[in-house]
Amino acid sequence: MCFLFMVSLMTWRATFCPLPVAAQTRAVAKNASQSQAEIPPANSKPRAWSLNDAQSLSGVKKYVPGPIGNDRSFLLPSIQFSSYADSDPYGISSGGTKVDYRGSATWSLALQKIDRKSQFKLAYAGGEIVSSRPLTGAYSSGTGKYEDFHSLTIDEEIKGARWTSSFLDEFSYLPESSFGFPGFNGLSGPGANFGAGYGPNGNPINPALIPNQSILTGSTRRLSNVAVAEIGYSITPRSSVSASEAYGLLHYVSSGFINTIYSFASVGYNHVLTRRDEAGLSYSYNDIRFGGLAGNIAGHSVQVTYGKQFTDALSLNLSAGPLVNVIRQPLGDSVTRIFFSTDDSLRYQLHRGRLHLDYIRYTSPGAGVLFGAETDQITGGLDHQVSRRFNGAVSAGYAWNKSLAGRGGVIPGSSFRSLEGGATLSRQLSRTMSLFVSYQIQRETADVSVCLDAQCGRTFLRHVASVGINWQGRAIAFR
Numbered sequence: 038m039c040f041l042f043m044v045s046l047m048t049w050r051a052t053f054c055p056l057p058v059a060a061q062t063r064a065v066a067k068n069a070s071q072s073q074a075e076i077p078p079a080n081s082k083p084r085a086w087s088l089n090d091a092q093s094l095s096g097v098k099k100y101v102p103g104p105i106g107n108d109r110s111f112l113l114p115s116i117q118f119s120s121y122a123d124s125d126p127y128g129i130s131s132g133g134t135k136v137d138y139r140g141s142a143t144w145s146l147a148l149q150k151i152d153r154k155s156q157f158k159l160a161y162a163g164g165e166i167v168s169s170r171p172l173t174g175a176y177s178s179g180t181g182k183y184e185d186f187h188s189l190t191i192d193e194e195i196k197g198a199r200w201t202s203s204f205l206d207e208f209s210y211l212p213e214s215s216f217g218f219p220g221f222n223g224l225s226g227p228g229a230n231f232g233a234g235y236g237p238n239g240n241p242i243n244p245a246l247i248p249n250q251s252i253l254t255g256s257t258r259r260l261s262n263v264a265v266a267e268i269g270y271s272i273t274p275r276s277s278v279s280a281s282e283a284y285g286l287l288h289y290v291s292s293g294f295i296n297t298i299y300s301f302a303s304v305g306y307n308h309v310l311t312r313r314d315e316a317g318l319s320y321s322y323n324d325i326r327f328g329g330l331a332g333n334i335a336g337h338s339v340q341v342t343y344g345k346q347f348t349d350a351l352s353l354n355l356s357a358g359p360l361v362n363v364i365r366q367p368l369g370d371s372v373t374r375i376f377f378s379t380d381d382s383l384r385y386q387l388h389r390g391r392l393h394l395d396y397i398r399y400t401s402p403g404a405g406v407l408f409g410a411e412t413d414q415i416t417g418g419l420d421h422q423v424s425r426r427f428n429g430a431v432s433a434g435y436a437w438n439k440s441l442a443g444r445g446g447v448i449p450g451s452s453f454r455s456l457e458g459g460a461t462l463s464r465q466l467s468r469t470m471s472l473f474v475s476y477q478i479q480r481e482t483a484d485v486s487v488c489l490d491a492q493c494g495r496t497f498l499r500h501v502a503s504v505g506i507n508w509q510g511r512a513i514a515f516r
Contacts, residue, residue, distance in 0.1 A: 094344050094354075095305025095319035097243050097265050097281045098203070110150045110515030117143040117164075119473075119505025121219065125498065138169040141220060150515060155195045162221060163187035166212070184212040186220045199271045205242060208262045214250040214404075215261070216434060217457030217479045219501045244414065245380065246301060248287035249401035251414060251436035252453045253481045253497060258290035259405065275309040289405055296328040297402035305342075317342040325402045325409060332365045334409045334441065336400050338378060350386040355379075362400055364409065364441060374441065376411060390421035400441065406453070409441035426465040433458035452484040459501075469509055477501040 123137045143164030150157045166184040188209040195202045211218055248261040263285035271277045283301040305319030318341055325334040340358040347353065360378040365371045378399050385392040394417040401412040418432035433456075440451035459477035466472055479499040 094307045094315050094342050095303070095317035095340070096203075096269065096279050097205075097246060097267050097283060097303075110152075111148075112513040112515075113147045113510065115145050115507060115509040117141075117145075117505055117507045119143070119222070119503050121222075121501055121503030121505075123219070124500040139166055141166045143220065154197070155193065158190070158192040160190045161188070164220060166220060186211050186218075188221075201269045203265070203267045205265045206262070207242065207247065208260075210258070210260055212258050213256055214253050216251045216253065216436065216455060217459070217477060219477050219503065222459065222461065222475045222477060222501070222503050222505075243380065244395065244397050244416075245399045245401075246283045246285060248285050248297070249404045249410070249412060249438075250287070251401075251412065251434075251455050252404035252406045252438055253455055253479060254294065254405060257294065257405075259294075260286070260288045260290070262286055277307045279305045279307065287402065287405060294405040295403060295408065297325060297405070299323060299325045299402055313346040315344040317344075323400070325400070327402075327408055332408075334400065335363045335365070337361045337363075340378070340380075352384045354382045356381065360400060362409075362441065387421065390419065392419045393417060401438065403441075404438060407438060407440045407451070410438040411441055412439075413437045427462065428465075429460070429462050431458075431460045454482045456480045463507070466506075469511065471507045471509070472505075473507065474504045475502070477503075 118141075120138070120140045123139055125135065125137075141164055143162060145160070145162035147161075148157075148159040164186060166186070168182045168184070186209075188207075188211075190205070190207050192205045193203070209215060211220070242263070242265065246263055246265060248263060250259070250261065263283060265281065265283040267279060267281035269277055269279040281301075281303050284299075285301075286296075286298045288296045301321065301323045303319055303321035305317055307315060307317040309315050319339070321336075321338045321340070323336045323338075325336075327333065338358060338360045340356050342354070342356040344355075345353045357377065357379040360376055362374045362376075363371055364374065376398075380397045380399070381395070383392075383394040394415075396413075396415045398411075398413045401410050403410045414434070414436040416432070416434040418430065420428070420430040422428050435457075436453075436455045438453045438455075457477070457479045459475060461473055461475040463471050463473035477500070479497075479501075481497045483495050485495065
């Protein structure tokens with residue numbers, strides 16, 4: 038993916054130019070926390086590329102019928118400074134509380150280049166967190182008072198006469214689980230959906246391919262990455278086939294957790310039924326491997342998919358089928374488990390906002406805690422421009438991870454229920470500046486008492502309240 042990134046940069050023949058004054062004036066009325074789709078076009082030329090063109094109903098990206106996103110090339114930087122009170126950055130049991138006061142600086146950069154046959158997108162967000170006291174505990178790795186975090190997404194799509202190809206890589210380096218990670222709270226512009234990917238638009242990639250981190254593990258640094266390649270071919274104007282492959286990993290810098298690598302491959306067939314209906318059939322194979330001599334999990338799945346565009350603003354995607362898991366034990370024995378898997382999503386474009394709701398049931402690597410898990414996960418988000426200068430957003434996620442075939446993990450317990458949610462209100466101060474306040478909650482329950490950072494219990498609760506200021510630069514357009 039880095040090779041694709043360098044080639045794309047070297048082959049551009051583009052000239053930067055500021056947005057026209059009229060376009061900048063229109064942008065003032067839009068809150069800085071809205072997505073890149075809100076960026077006004079720099080000219081009136083007809084668009085040559087639809088961001089929906091390379092999507093496949095049975096592919097690796099979330100399917101959204103109808104036009105989506107922005108059809109122009111731009112570069113957009115932003116910076117955020119925030120301060121927050123954290124009731125429990127480590128995962129302390131409900132038997133006590135310990136407030137930590139923290140400050141952070143976050144910077145992000147969004148880049149999009151579109152021409153007649155391709156589009157390239159890069160989005161980066163990273164920063165530094167300073168705590169009021171050193172981060173100590175069983176899994177903090179002696180990091181002192183400072184934590185850094187990074188998230189990078191590279192996405193390139195190429196379109197031919199009858200074929201499309203897509204290459205995507207998502208990387209993150211975080212000091213704790215991405216499920217409710219507060220480091221990106223209040224981030225404006227295209228960076229708003231970093232981290233757990235539960236922002237107003239949701240994550241664009243199929244969540245089953247993203248390394249699962251929905252079991253809260255306190256202060257534990259980890260590397261996460263997934264690389265995806267997909268190709269599609271139009272057999273007829275109404276029928277197409279697709280093939281995709283993915284490779285991912287979750288690696289903990291701190292000892293005491295399960296490192297995993299996994300691979301995924303699928304083939305699918307898609308057919309347009311009507312102007313607003315589409316159906317698909319796909320087969321996929323995934324292989325999950327754990328560090329050491331813990332064996333592996335091989336999964337086979339057949340999915341029937343249906344996509345419906347009710348209106349230009351409302352779309353629904355349903356996918357379901359059997360999933361067969363062959364669990365190979367360290368000593369060579371194997372166990373077969375069959376269960377129902379599904380991946381469903383709802384998207385609604387409001388007059389002044391966006392709404393999304395997603396549900397997935399699948400086999401996950403176990404979030405570094407279990408040797409494989411049956412995972413049920415539901416996430417949702419709403420972003421609404423309350424007035425000319427005020428914008429509000431709410432999001433929530435719930436995950437239930439159950440140990441696969443009764444196998445334990447590094448933390449005693451075989452079932453974990455995790456909940457995260459939050460709300461943000463921002464006010465536009467000027468053309469480039471906005472002020473925000475946010476609140477976030479994390480809660481986890483386990484079937485047995487577990488210990489994180491020398492604190493033990495079955496229930497862990499965390500509150501984070503923050504206030505900050507965003508600077509979002511004026512979008513630089515490509516001619």
